[in-house]
Amino acid sequence: MTVSKSKIYSLLLFVMLLWGMNVIATKILVTSFMPVTMTAFRIFTAGCIVFLILGFLKAVRLPKGKEWFYIFIGSLFNVVGHHYFLSVGLTxxxxxxxxxxxxxxxxxxxxxAMLFLKDKATVLKVVGVLLGFFGVSFVILGNGESLHHISSGDIDIFLSILSQSVSFITIKKASKTIDPRLMTGYMLIFGSALLFVISLIIEPSGLSSMTRGSIAAWSLFLLSALLATAFGHMIYNYSVGKIGAAEASIFINFNPFFALIGSLLFLGETIVWKQLLGFIFIILGVTLGSGAYEELMRRFARKRHVYMK
Structure with a gap:
């Protein structure tokens, strides 16, 4: 079944809302449970949900040949790397x-994508990259500290998103032969198993912490697993396979917006001017660096050409 780009865009926007709110949910959850152990259980739960959905759709099969390699790499970066650094960083x-x-x-x-998928590097993209990193420097130095006092949590979050970006390239390559939704299920199950092993080593009391959660914490845990992790990753990875890693990632621009709203409403956090300025530079950098601006100009030129005819 062919899905129109407009429907994919709508789904991606909804996923960004889920992921932005999931930052808030994870921030709360890591205060109730040991972060890596909780993350392993949450992702395993999400993986089971994905396979239940795919089983209903009769879309489950065993991977073949090189697909196993892509699933392994995706598990390392999309699940272990991304979620480990995210959960630890949020503490x-x-x-x-x-x-x-x-x-x-x-x-x-x-x-x-420029390095591994041979996407063309342009002057605007290079400028965008520089603006984006300039913006991040404002965000992580927003507390007024020097470079030597950057929060280790901020570094963890950066490593988290770097790991996820690597996985998007892997998913795009693998989507030629395997349904990204099915790949998501395998990555979640395998990745959660690896995270659980890591948790046993670095969090000896992790399992006992899972018995002390309140009903509210467990409810948030299940909502995060079902909506943000299972549904969100299925839809996002499916979109990467359909429209490409770079184009799908443009929608992550909305992620910080929803996370900011959530942190203000539910956590009572404040935003300083350096963070706002950094946010503006990041948006400008992403718009130019991802190629979104150039694509918009090309579409405008095509429409103008058709109109003038």
Whole structure:
């Protein structure tokens, strides 16, 4: 079944709302449970949900040949790397900073697409890359500290989004032979198993922490697993396979916006002017660096050409 771009865009926008709010949910969850252990259980739950949905759609099959390699790489970066650094980082930095740094995803994806998918590097893209990193420097230095006192949590969040961007390139390559939704299910299951092993090593009391959560915390856990992780990753990875990593990643521009709104409404966090200025530079950088501006100009030129005919 062919899905129109407008429907994919609408779904991506909804996923960004889920992911932005999930930053807030994860910030709350890591105060109730040990972060890596909780993340392993949450992702495993999401993986089971994905396979239930795919089973209903009769879209489950065993991977073949090189697909196993792509699933393994995707599990390492999309699940282990991304979610490990995200959960650990949120114990050491604010949800506001997290949301803003996560907005770097389109820029990092565009850079990797130039390197590995042979996307063309233009002057505007290079300028966008520089603006984006300049913006992030304002965000992580928003507390007025020097470069030597950057929060380790901010660095963790940056590594989290870098890992996810690498995985988007892998998913795009793998989508030629395997349904990205099915790949998502396998990545979530395998990645959660790896995270669980890591949690046993670095969080000896992690399992016991999972028995102390309140009903509200467990409700938030299930909502995060079902909506943000299972549904969100299925739809996003499916979109990457359909419209490409760089184009899909443009929508992550909305992620920091929703995370900022959530941090203000639910966590009572404040935003300083340096963070706002950094956000503006990130948006400008992403718009130019991801190729979104050039694509918009090309579409405008095509429409103008048709109109003048």
């Amino acid at each position: 050491k930095t604010s949800a506001t900073n997290t949301g803003l740094i996560l907005g770097m995803a389109p820029l990092l994806t565009a850079i990797l």
